[in-house]
Amino acid sequence: MAGIYIHIPFCKQACTYCDFHFSTSMANGGDMVGSLLTEMDLRTNYLESRELDSIYFGGGTPSILRAKQLEAIFENLHKNFNWRSTCEITLEANPDDITPENLFLWKRMGINRLSIGLQSFNNAELKWMNRAHTAEESFKCVKMAQDAGFDNISIDLIYGSKFQTLSDWHKTLDTAIALNTSHISSYNLTIESKTALGVNYKRGKEPGVNEDLSSKQFLLMIEKFSNAGFLHYEISNFAKPDFLAVHNSNYWLQKPYLGIGPSAHSFNGKSRQWNVKNNSLYIKALNEGGTYFEKEELSTRDAYNEYVLTRLRTIWGCDVKEIEKKFGEKFLSYFKNGCEEKREFLIETNGVYTLNESGKLQADGIASDLFFL
Template sequence: MVGLYLHIPFCKQACTYCDFYFSTNLTTKSALVKAIAKEIEIRYKYLNFNKLTSIYFGGGTPSLLSKTEFETIFESINKHFIYDNGSEITIETNPDDITKENLILWKKLNINRLSIGLQSFNDEELKWMNRAHNAIQSVNSVKMAQDAGFENITIDLIYGSKFQDLKTWESTLLQTVSLNTQHISSYNLTIENKTVLGIQHAKGKEPSINDELSSKQFLMLTDILTQNNFIHYEISNFGKPGFFAKHNSNYWLQKHYLGVGPSAHSFNGVSRQWNIKNNNAYIKAIENNTDYFEKEQLSVKDRFNEYILTRLRTIWGCDVNEIKLLFGEEIQKHFLNIAQEKKNDLEETNGAYTLTTTAKLYADGIASDFFMD
């Protein structure tokens, strides 16, 4: 179970809330793609296996890549890795990039999973987010992808903004369900400091998130989606049976992955690496063979803390036997002591501890109570 993540750090325009690493200056796109192809060449041995279970084009907006740019990247992947029909190949797309031509191209490249960033069905909200599409385009983009034969589609939605009350959120969810996709990811809006939204918020021009309302929206999200054949397998992720995201599940299950491109992270069981967040510096460093990443060797406690943080968010939970096997008896004892203190927030089945639905609202806080320093 190993994955390859490729970060494509370009967007047509900057969404007001987003602090992922991207640039709206597309002039370096083809140089950056060449650098990514070269990084694969340099770093493919970071993973102990060369058979990939998943390839994930994230960003940024990978749907901005041209045919030639995709081919450059796949040429490098195909030279160093093997994968087959069972491997999941995802690209993140924006609805305005879903055209007949692109859909044909992505099919030809054997991309078998599309993640479509709808975010909202409210045109006023989409404008406020500075998205490059409206609600009709969003709905059409999903239908076009389905008509083109994509049978594994996931949708991104955001809740918690000043535009959503419980009624509008309910209708958003029902509309989403009616699109009949296999997977939905839904995130609570976070106001990030350096974004347009963050700056406006600091000036008092945008309201804070109403936590009480977003909690109710989260509970409504879980209710409506689980009633409609989606399994809630990670706090923000819902999949129909057989359609959990393989690539992201790898992150949550501590499997190994190589991340290439600016800002991409990698993990091989003992260390974590993260690339610089600067397109020009990244391209130069790859060309000149100089450093472009930082590296952290993980101690047993670091690995335990990460295990708790990721696993508690999932349907698989934290397994006491696995904890003993991975981290030893002392750490297992520590885990069981805290689990006893937190018993009202946890459910236990055959030694696996998961959060109750209400406790999912405070997942990070509960996880930090388990952390060791």
């Protein structure tokens, strides 16, 4: 089983904090869809298995696509791959694109999971983020999607901005729970240097993230979402039972995936490759038969480091038996020694290491301390 990620590199407007690859001009939207289809045709054999258990439309803003464009992509997917009715098919959607007409079309095409970028329920904060929707539209669109029969809905939230006190975040969490969705992804704000927020921060016009407050918000979030019946299965992800994201879980479990579109990454178990992060260059290369990606073979050390980085963030944790089988005795002994030094942050159950609460607050730092250098 494997997954496909399709990157739709267009957005209506640029959110101030976002450093994903996208353009706010749809001028070459038609050419882009043509190039996505060409790339799919070229890479039909990239995955050992053509049977998919997840298809993920990410971006950018995939919900910006017109029905005909999305239909053309589905037609091509059907031509090149197989999947059963249980295949998870996710569309990232922004609230302002969610209408009864679009919901009907998406459902008819086979999309069975929506990932909706709400980010905040505070209109001043949404404006500061330069989001294209209001809190009221967020409430309305989730209800609309539920009424249209989507039972697998994820919402995205961001914490750590200057707009949130701990008590504001308390209310945000309650509001998110009340929306009664099956999945919530919630990310700590990071200030990336090339974003509008990053530039304003560098100029001293925006404060940095208050790490102490963010940590409190993170712990409060775990407590409240857990009490509301969500499983905290990855540092930033919470799911109701049976609604863990198949696509994202596959990333974290090192399953193969094919990434289509500018900036998309692919992994086949042995190597990684990533497409050019530029819409015009991507289209030109696909039209002219040129190179549009870079590739690296993964050494055992790279594969071990990636395993530790991704697994430690999940409930599946790092399994010593798996480490020995995949990477050998040398890496196993290195891992065990590292865990001994970090034992105050770890829980060990039958040879599987996961992070305790203090460990979760510094997951990436602990993982990098366990890296084989």
